Amino acid sequence: xxxxxxxxxxxxxxxxxxxxxxxxxxxxxxxxxxxxxxxxxxxxxxxxxxxxxxxxxxxxxxxxxxxxxxxxxxxxxxxxxxxxxxxxxxxxxxxxxxxxxxxxxxxxxxxxxxxxxxxxxxxxxxxxxxxxxxxxxxxxxxxxxxxxxxxxxxxxxxxxxxxxxxxxxxxxxxxxxxxxxxxxxxxxxxxxxxxxxxxxxxxxxxxxxxxxxxxxxxxxxxxxxxxxxxxxxxxxxxxxxxxxxxxx
Amino acid sequence: xxxxxxxxxxxxxxxxxxxxxxxxxxxxxxxxxxxxxxxxxxxxxxxxxxxxxxxxxxxxxxxxxxxxxxxxxxxxxxxxxxxxxxxxxxxxxxxxxxxxxxxxxxxxxxxxxxxxxxxxxxxxxxxxxxxxxxxxxxxxxxxxxxxxxxxxxxxxxxxxxxxxxxxxxxxxxxxxxxxxxxxxxxxxxxxxxxxxxxxxxxxxxxxxxxxxxxxxxxxxxxxxxxxxxxxxxxxxxxxxxxxxxxxxxxxxxxxxxxxxxxxxxxxx
Numbered sequence: 001x002x003x004x005x006x007x008x009x010x011x012x013x014x015x016x017x018x019x020x021x022x023x024x025x026x027x028x029x030x031x032x033x034x035x036x037x038x039x040x041x042x043x044x045x046x047x048x049x050x051x052x053x054x055x056x057x058x059x060x061x062x063x064x065x066x067x068x069x070x071x072x073x074x075x076x077x078x079x080x081x082x083x084x085x086x087x088x089x090x091x092x093x094x095x096x097x098x099x100x101x102x103x104x105x106x107x108x109x110x111x112x113x114x115x116x117x118x119x120x121x122x123x124x125x126x127x128x129x130x131x132x133x134x135x136x137x138x139x140x141x142x143x144x145x146x147x148x149x150x151x152x153x154x155x156x157x158x159x160x161x162x163x164x165x166x167x168x169x170x171x172x173x174x175x176x177x178x179x180x181x182x183x184x185x186x187x188x189x190x191x192x193x194x195x196x197x198x199x200x201x202x203x204x205x206x207x208x209x210x211x212x213x214x215x216x217x218x219x220x221x222x223x224x225x226x227x228x229x230x231x232x233x234x235x236x237x238x239x240x241x242x243x244x245x246x247x248x
Numbered sequence: 249x250x251x252x253x254x255x256x257x258x259x260x261x262x263x264x265x266x267x268x269x270x271x272x273x274x275x276x277x278x279x280x281x282x283x284x285x286x287x288x289x290x291x292x293x294x295x296x297x298x299x300x301x302x303x304x305x306x307x308x309x310x311x312x313x314x315x316x317x318x319x320x321x322x323x324x325x326x327x328x329x330x331x332x333x334x335x336x337x338x339x340x341x342x343x344x345x346x347x348x349x350x351x352x353x354x355x356x357x358x359x360x361x362x363x364x365x366x367x368x369x370x371x372x373x374x375x376x377x378x379x380x381x382x383x384x385x386x387x388x389x390x391x392x393x394x395x396x397x398x399x400x401x402x403x404x405x406x407x408x409x410x411x412x413x414x415x416x417x418x419x420x421x422x423x424x425x426x427x428x429x430x431x432x433x434x435x436x437x438x439x440x441x442x443x444x445x446x447x448x449x450x451x452x453x454x455x456x457x458x459x460x461x462x463x464x465x466x467x468x469x470x471x472x473x474x475x476x477x478x479x480x481x482x483x484x485x486x487x488x489x490x491x492x493x494x495x496x497x498x499x500x501x502x503x504x505x506x507x508x509x510x511x512x513x514x515x516x
Contacts, residue, residue, distance in 0.1 A: 065400045084400030089393065095273060096447035097389060105386035109401055134448055135393070150397070160400070 018043040018080060018158060018190050019064070024072040026056065026063050033059045036072070039209060039218050043077070043157075044188045046181075048201040048221070051211030052234050057194045058087055060211065061160050064192075080158055081110075083151030087162040087194075091136050091143070099131035099138065099146050103153065110154030120149035123183075125175040140167030148176060152183075158190045159183065165197070177204060198225060252367050257465050259374035260422045261435070265461035266381040267419045268440030269453050270388050270412065276327050277437050282335040284420045284433040286312035288342025291429075296345060302366065305424050309417035312338060317410045356428035356480055366425065373422055377415045384408065389450060426469075427480040435461060438487035442494040460490050 017040040026034040033056040041047050049057050063070045065084055103117045121128060124145040135143055148164055161180065165173040181204050183189040195201050201208060201221060208224040210217050212233045217224060231237045271277065290308025291301045312334055319330045362370070381388070391398035391405050398405050416436070423432025439460035440453075447453035468483030475482075 062396060065396060067396045067399045082400040082402075084397055086394055086396050091393065092273075092275075094444065095392075096444055096449060096453040097273075097393070098449045101389060101450045102393065105389045106401065108386045109390065109403065132449075147397070151400075154401070 016043050017041055018045075018077045020073070020075040021064075022073040022075075024060075024063060024070055024074060026059050026068065026070045034063070034070075034211075037211075037216055038072075041190060041192065044184070044190055046184045046191045046204060046206045047193070048205035048208045049192065049194045049211060050196070050198070050201060050208060050233075051216075055211040057211055058162055061162055061192070061194065064160065076158075081154060081156045083154070083156035083159045085144075085147050085151045085159070085161045085164045088140065088144070088166050089147070093136035095134060095136050097135050098133060099135060102135060102146065102150060103131065106150050106153040112153050112155070116153050116155070117149070120152035123152060123179040124149045125172065125179075141169050141172050144168050145172065145176065148179070156189065158192065160192045162194045163196065164193070165195075165200075180204070198230075201225065253362055254466070254469075256362065256367055256370045256374070257426060257469060258462060259371055259378070260419075260426070261461040261465040262458050263374040263377040263381075263419050263422060264432070264435045265439045265443075265457035265459075266378060266454060267416055268436040268438075268461070269443060269450075269457050270381070270392070271416060271436060272440040272444050273392055274327070276331075277441070278328055281433040281437060282331050283309075283312070283316075283416065284429040285335045285342070286338040286417075287420060287424065287429040289338050289345055291424075292342050292345030300366075302369070302421065302424055305429060306418070306421040308338070309421050310414060313410070313413035313417045317413050320409075321406060353428070356430060356478065362425060370422055370425070373418050377419050377422075380411065380415050384411065385450070388412065427483060431480040431484050434484045435464065435487060438484070438491050439464065442487075442491050445494045460487065464490065 019041040021040065022038050024034055024037045025032065037060070049060065051057055059068070061084070062068045064074060065082060066074075103120075106112070107114065107117055118128075121131075126142065126145045126149060130138065130142055130146075135146070138146065144164060144167055148161070151159060151161075159180070164180070165176050168176060177200055180191055180193070184191045184204075193201075193205065202225055205221050207218055208221050210224050210229075210233055217229075223229075227237070287305035287309050290304035290306070290311075292304070293308075294301045294304025297304075316327065316330045316334050319325065319334075320327055323330075387398070387403045387408055390401060391403055391408060395405055398408075419436060420429055420432050423429065423435060427435060440457045442460045443453040443456035447456050464483050464487040468486045469479050471477075471486075472479035472482040
């Protein structure tokens, strides 16, 4: 399996892909954010997207869900259901919308039973009492978990998570990572995760897509996350601490 | 005031309260007020063509909402900015196409009883707006929190935005007969603003906005008839009074540091 391909053709490691991206180009006015990016994601895979700030990680996700115009092809397997967790949202503090309002809205939109919401809350370790608060008065971590719970309702086949653990405290981060890992491993949900936490990426991702202006690459974490490769991508020497599995 | 007019007034107030909730939460407040001016060229043209000004206003408002939606989609400018431009142009064209007392009536409302056709139109339109907001509330709510999350949840955000603008336009046109288009903007915005300050959930906001709009409209109409004054300004005056009352009732805003804690203290 190639880790770097001059033609920018990057292939996932499984057959039966849920997503195929071919020569994807996104530009805002005259600035090209993503150029000629091609890759595929296998059903049930766990793809981590890394790259320096401004490399287009969030833009890639927004293109994948169809929120911004792009050139090239993005092909999702027919009938794919998404769950999307955006990067930290800036919510007006005095909106009279509670967590319950938001989850109830998702239940209606995705024609799901109430039990799905309770199950999602349990997975992200969010207490039901928090739901009566307006979303603007929740802490950053609580709101982030609420967004993950929101994404889980409707039984998505694919989860797109843009730094889902940003602002979440340490136990919360662990619970979230665990929940995402379980969904992917036990229930076969394909996960696409943007993360700056390279140790999380190393442990949980089956493959890593590394966005860099010059050379984007895709490969298993052991191949992509080498000190040499990372310093090439980030333009500065970089290392990360690998916990052993017992220490997680 | 006859029973027929009373029912129309009540339906109009409920529609205004509901539409206002989302207009206020989407920060369309000023845009909403300015939007009502878009009716002007239509009213002017209808008067020239000897048509019912209501038809002219409705056509202009619908055309205006399409135009605002299209420019917004093309340029990614905010609704507020685009409405500002469209409204100024509409005002300019409006003042060129019509002058006179009828125009003033359309802007500030005309007392007197409605024809059967007007009553039926107003009722159907108000019920359609109410049904739309109640049916689309979950989709509107999610797209308010995040456009991307809404798109990923399968919501057609662009068409939802257009439907909302159309519902807004219809609501403004509805109020033309009683409040006039200028004051109708206020009946949409003020009760919803009161509700936003007092409510802690979306159902609460709906209930307070509808209550405030109904109270202002019915009480205002009654006082205006009693005091032989035009109803529009009295209705908006009462709504304004409710807003100032809501300021007194408001609990102190939570300090930021409070909400940033993982487990916030009890709400005061």
